[in-house]
Amino acid sequence: xxxxxxxxxxxxxxxxxxxxxxxxxxxxxxxxxxxxxxxxxxxxxxxxxxxxxxxxxxxxxxxxxxxxxxxxxxxxxxxxxxxxxxxxxxxxxxxxxxxxxxxxxxxxxxxxxxxxxxxxxxxxxxxxxxxxxxxxxxxxxxxxxxxxxxxxxxxxxxxxxxxxxxxxxxxxxxxxxxxxxxxxxxxxxxxxxxxxxxxxxxxxxxxxxxxxxxxxxxxxxxxxxxxxxxxxxxxxxxxxxxxxxxxxxxxxxxxxxxxxxxxxxxxxxxxxxxxxxxxxxxxxxxxxxxxxxxxxxxxxxxxxxxxxxxxxxxxxxxxxxxxxxxxxxxxxxxxxxxxxxxxxxxxxxxxxxxxxxxx
Numbered sequence: 001x002x003x004x005x006x007x008x009x010x011x012x013x014x015x016x017x018x019x020x021x022x023x024x025x026x027x028x029x030x031x032x033x034x035x036x037x038x039x040x041x042x043x044x045x046x047x048x049x050x051x052x053x054x055x056x057x058x059x060x061x062x063x064x065x066x067x068x069x070x071x072x073x074x075x076x077x078x079x080x081x082x083x084x085x086x087x088x089x090x091x092x093x094x095x096x097x098x099x100x101x102x103x104x105x106x107x108x109x110x111x112x113x114x115x116x117x118x119x120x121x122x123x124x125x126x127x128x129x130x131x132x133x134x135x136x137x138x139x140x141x142x143x144x145x146x147x148x149x150x151x152x153x154x155x156x157x158x159x160x161x162x163x164x165x166x167x168x169x170x171x172x173x174x175x176x177x178x179x180x181x182x183x184x185x186x187x188x189x190x191x192x193x194x195x196x197x198x199x200x201x202x203x204x205x206x207x208x209x210x211x212x213x214x215x216x217x218x219x220x221x222x223x224x225x226x227x228x229x230x231x232x233x234x235x236x237x238x239x240x241x242x243x244x245x246x247x248x249x250x251x252x253x254x255x256x257x258x259x260x261x262x263x264x265x266x267x268x269x270x271x272x273x274x275x276x277x278x279x280x281x282x283x284x285x286x287x288x289x290x291x292x293x294x295x296x297x298x299x300x301x302x303x304x305x306x307x308x309x310x311x312x313x314x315x316x317x318x319x320x321x322x323x324x325x326x327x328x329x330x331x332x333x334x335x336x337x338x339x340x341x342x343x344x345x346x347x348x349x350x351x352x353x354x355x356x357x358x359x
Contacts, residue, residue: 001168003142009126009151009158010135018072018131019151019158024105025072026080026112031102033057033081037088054085073129079113111152119149126160134160142166155238156231171301174260179351180296181311181344182265182289185330188251189344191352192258196251201240202286208236244288248295256299263351264293266307305351315339316349 011019036057043049050056058081069077087100118129121140125133126149140162147163179191188196202209212233219226255262267289296302305311313322315332317339325332325343332346333339341349 002147002163002165004161004163005141006159006161007136007138007140009160010137011131011158015131015134016158019134019153022072022076022112022131022151023110023153025069026076027103027105027110029061029069029077029080030084033061033084034100034102036060037084054082057081057084071130073114073118073131075114075118075129076112079115083113109152109154111150113148113150115148116146119146121146121162126162134158136160140164155234157238172260174258176259177261177263177352178255178259179263179348179353180255180292181347181351182267182287182292183344183347184283184287184327186344187248187287187289188292189342189348190251190255191345191348192255193345194251194254196247196292198287199243199247200286201243202282205236205240209233212236245291248288248291252292252295252299255296260301262296262300262302263354264296264302264304265309265311265351266304267293268307305354309350309354311347311350312343314350316341316346316353 033054037052040049040052040056044051058078061077061081065077084100087096090096091099114128120127122133124136124139126136127133128149128151142162142164144167145165147165149163150161152159152161180188182188185198186195187198212229216226216229216233219229293302310321312332313325315321315334315337318334318337320334320336322335330343332341332343
């Protein structure tokens with residue numbers, strides 16, 4: 001199995017310049033390859049040229065590349081154009097909703113990829129081609145075969161996400177089962193009583209976000225001041241993401257340490273947002289239901305309940321089911337056995353009991 005460790009980098013000024021060049025070269029190569037692809041495909045349909053592919057575009061790049069592209073590692077360009085070919089394949093196989101699009105400069109997440117044969121780890125430093133040994137703020141926590149590294153820039157900070165091939169871990173022998181219900185009031189509630197409260201960060205930082213967006217809108221396009229205003233907005237969003245992700249990691253790690261199996265709902269957050277009103281969509285946007293499930297699934301053995309299993313409407317004590325249960329009803333009260341319980345905790349009990357006996 002593969003695991004990734006994302007570590008913040010602390011490059012020197014010359015190294016940061018080289019990193020910016022590598023990011024720009026990767027973006028330019030992708031856009032250049034997409035333009036070349038769009039140019040060759042009509043000719044292929046008319047029988048005037050070969051079918052475009054990642055390899056044909058790479059051959060053209062070798063001949064037509066700009067001189068400044070040699071300042072960045074070749075592997076950056078290779079991976080970028082290979083990603084373009086994969087994007088076209090996904091489009092043809094209808095696994096994505098649209099054809100590849102040109103990448104805009106100045107987006108929040110610029111990145112490039114380096115395979116395992118072109119970088120090395122030396123303690124708390126990573127050696128990248130034509131960039132040098134860049135200091136990392138911590139050492140790699142995994143020991144195994146290095147597979148690759150994605151270097152990215154988010155809100156003005158540089159990160160290295162290092163993929164490592166590890167031996168498959170033996171399945172946990174812990175017989176304990178936990179049900180995990182996700183929601184809006186509390187991001188997640190476990191049947192053992194552990195609760196991941198919703199910090200409502202978007203509401204907390206709403207004023208700062210509005211002010212930063214207004215300042216950004218007033219700046220002249222392609223100016224230094226607009227770049228600085230965009231960076232300030234990105235920093236606020238990154239802070240929100242970091243706080244939320246940290247809380248989710250602590251919750252999911254606690255569940256994984258104390259239990260051997262998790263039972264979760266089958267979520268379709270996209271459909272939930274499409275069928276909800278504006279108020280409910282804003283509340284859903286301020287949660288991280290999918291992220292909770294994603295982390296649970298790679299940290300421990302997981303079972304999903306049927307998609308329309310009524311975990312919230314069913315009494316975890318006697319099994320009676322309510323026909324209607326409004327969202328503003330936070331305490332579940334069973335009419336049959338008079339059982340009372342927090343709505344989300346009752347749902348987590350039902351998830352745990354579904355196939356695994358009683359509490």
